[in-house]
Amino acid sequence: MITVTGATGKLGRLAVEALLERGVPAERIVAAVRTPDKAADLAERGVQVRRADYDAPDTLASALAGTRRLLFISGSEVGRRVPQHRNVVEAAVAAGVELIAYTGILNCDTTRMTLAEEHRATEAVIRESGLPYAFLRNGWYFENYTENLAPALESGALVGAAGDGRIAAAARADYAAAAAAVLTEDGHAGKIYELGGDASFTMAELAAELSRQTGREIVYRNLSEEEYAKALVSAGLPEPYAKALADSDTGVARGDLTTDSGHLRALIGRPTTSLADAVAAALKD
Template sequence: MTTYLVTGASGHLGRLAVQALLERGVAASDVVATARDTAAISDLADLGVETRTADYTDPASLEQALAGVDRVLLVSSSAVGERVAQHANVIEAAKKAGVELLAYTSITRADTSTLALADEHRATEGLLAASGLPVVLLRNSWYLENYTGQVATALEHGAVLGAAGEGRVSAASRADYAAAAAAALVADDQAGQVHELGGDTAFTLEEYAAALAAASGTEVVYRDLPAPDYTAVLVGAGLPEPYAAVLADSDLGIARGELRTDSGDLSRLIGRPTTSLADAVGAALA
């Protein structure tokens, strides 16, 4: 019997990864879901999944949470700027637990990427390499939800704003990435593997705006802005300036092709085509 643990299960990706494990036929009794507050994952407990308290900043909680588990999905922390220390705590707990596989959600070509967001992922991959643990790297590109989550705003203003130029992004749905994580966790040939994960068909933000216009019947255009101007727009919309700057930098990375991958790794892992842009837009409008 193999026991699977998913960190950050109160977040979108972690919760979907737990559900993907169950959909793959893993018994709920063999799945452990962790969160800082287990009340936030009571719905998973209702499915028969064991829930445990785990805080990336609390090594003792991590040691207790990982005790007795075989395979771990480390969902990267959302605390940009604090991720490396937090991930180090999880890695150390995994070493003490003697886990047989640790999967980590990284970013496209983390080893060579110039995106500001890639720095902490690259450092974490370095910690994993030095840990001696059997590791599989899940290098996720952008989420489709990064765009479809802003559909109402785009329709209200008739525009999608960004700084990505004509760059293409290999975005896929969170559910696609979660399914890939579950597939990698249950497979027996994943130690040492590096998966460059992204949607089957990369698109430009102009193409995204056109898809939104076609599906909604509303005129929507893409307006490409200089990165400082786009940062200012995001700050005006309520985002903290440092985070807004990271998002604008990521758009510049898209312009350079740094969030595009033609590997096909994602559809191969999940055994089906990835979620299309049209389907994602349609679901968001519905």
């Protein structure tokens, strides 16, 4: 039995699809979700749907029953994730899970980004549990940028605080395919994978690619971390989240979100999605 937590999220759904594509029978996949109704489409395809709330340990015990391998997708509630994640790990230990694959953040050991703190703490909890593990340290998703291009297309400018830092991004589907490989193949226990795209880019290069494909001039406007956080708040983001994103951009400027490990390409057995293809797909949608 392979269980995917957060299976109605954007990455979780893709991970379930990737498992099915690799030939895992639907009845051997558990979609562990907070709101089972949102996974009705998966249930119709034969996937087992079980309620799993990171804040409710009793639901985690039943959700993970019989699980052999677990894709543990990190929670989205920044600031609350360590106790939530500890609940999942304790349930995995009780269930006798044979491998826990945790989705963290690229360069978790060395980055000074605030978003990495909870990931480092979770990795420590997993190590201390004694469970066999694989750490899937995901880089940025292309979708972090391409899902919200409208403001840039309207104003003619991308804004951020990333400077000339390079970003080894890949598509969510690439990361999902890597997770499915780890869950369905042997030999991944104890491995740490620094996952990122084959070719990195700067925000200025992203702006140039948008210009090339739209035929419009789009520039990158670099702000200070404080200025960028204020801009995000003005756009409607909660202040704590805005500050975290601005801090992440400062991390990009330091080089925290790039890698030449080649781990993602090796796991999925093909080149990762290119910047040009990611932009083209976004503009098509």
